[in-house]
Amino acid sequence: MTERPTEQSGSYRGIDTWPDVQILEALVAGQERAIAAVRQATPAIAEAADRLARRLSAGGRLAYAGAGTSIRVAVQDGSELPATFGMPEAKILYLIAGGRAAMFDTLADAEDDEADGAAQADDLTAADTVIAVAASGSTPFTVAVAKRAREKGAFVIAVVNNAGSKLAAAADLEILLATGPEVIAGSTRLAAGTAQKAALNLLSTLTHIKLGAVHDGLMVNVETGNAKLRRRAAGIVAAIAGVEVARADEALDLAGGHVKPAVLMCAGAKDIAAAQRLLDAANGNLRLAIARNADT
Structure with a gap:
């Protein structure tokens, strides 16, 4: 052989x-x-x-x-x-x-x-x-x-x-x-x-x-299980939504540590429920959800 x-x-x-x-x-x-x-x-x-x-x-x-x-x-x-x-x-x-x-x-x-x-x-x-x-x-x-x-x-x-x-x-x-x-x-x-x-x-x-887990080279499905990952997530929210890290951190609290709904709330979604509806309608795609949020 x-x-x-x-x-x-x-x-x-x-x-x-x-x-x-x-x-x-x-x-x-x-x-x-x-x-x-x-x-x-x-x-x-x-x-x-x-x-x-x-x-x-x-x-x-x-x-x-x-x-x-x-x-x-x-x-x-x-x-x-x-x-x-x-x-x-x-x-x-x-x-x-x-x-x-x-x-x-x-x-x-x-x-x-x-x-x-x-x-x-x-x-x-x-x-x-x-x-x-x-x-x-x-x-x-x-x-x-x-x-x-x-x-x-x-x-x-x-x-x-x-x-x-x-x-x-x-x-x-x-x-x-x-x-x-x-x-x-x-x-x-x-x-x-x-x-x-x-x-x-x-x-x-x-x-x-x-599958929509990445937006502009950033990990938008990252888990926030420790202090380092929480800081990383806040930085990601701030970078995408164009807000201060303190505002991003507040939105993360409201979103249970999830980056995508936190971004949408920083971008104008009135609450976590509205942010989640946008994500559901976009099949979890943050870019599409942001665009739809801007149109409302």
Whole structure:
């Protein structure tokens, strides 16, 4: 069988004898190739974001699936979505080879457990979307998740680093990150992991831009769970509404810490109920709600 590109050795013979800076330069070059691979995949990422946004808007959930480094990268992406974009925790699922313990412990054999992969996907529905991540594209657990998810009618996005993979064949849409050989052969925590992190970041960010969680580069669904985030939210309200931070802070109090209705009250909505009606009519899109508020 032909060796997968991510498992092949590159031109790094004797790297352990090189000067430190030369080693680091080789590692940095590998990271640069990773980002170049993500750039080549932007059309597929854009298509995936469009599909995901529409499915989330219709009430579906998002599930991340994988093993080892791949699922650790995926969980990092998903765990940031509630605080950054206000995505409900209940809408995010994690299908992890070996379970949550595998996030911290090396449970290497868990990635071979096809039965567990299929079982973890059993609760998925046709409304859900799965992002299945595997550098090799052949991880048995992750392939089994993808197959069962599609049997359930879910939409499956495969994020892989090798072309022609089993995971891509089991998915509805492939995001191929052709990172090639690693500086340390087979260590996909390096370039492959970087490409996965960047691609998932782009996918989830574009998805939430399309869902109205971003306005002029500002996080208008940010949660205000601590003092730092509260200050950030007040600054966002002040910047969008063109008011002093003190006024923005008052509006945030009235809006229960939610940026969008606070902006609308600063922009002239008479109370929280009026602001919420504007948002509901605009399907949560702040720009459209502001325009409608100006017309009233």
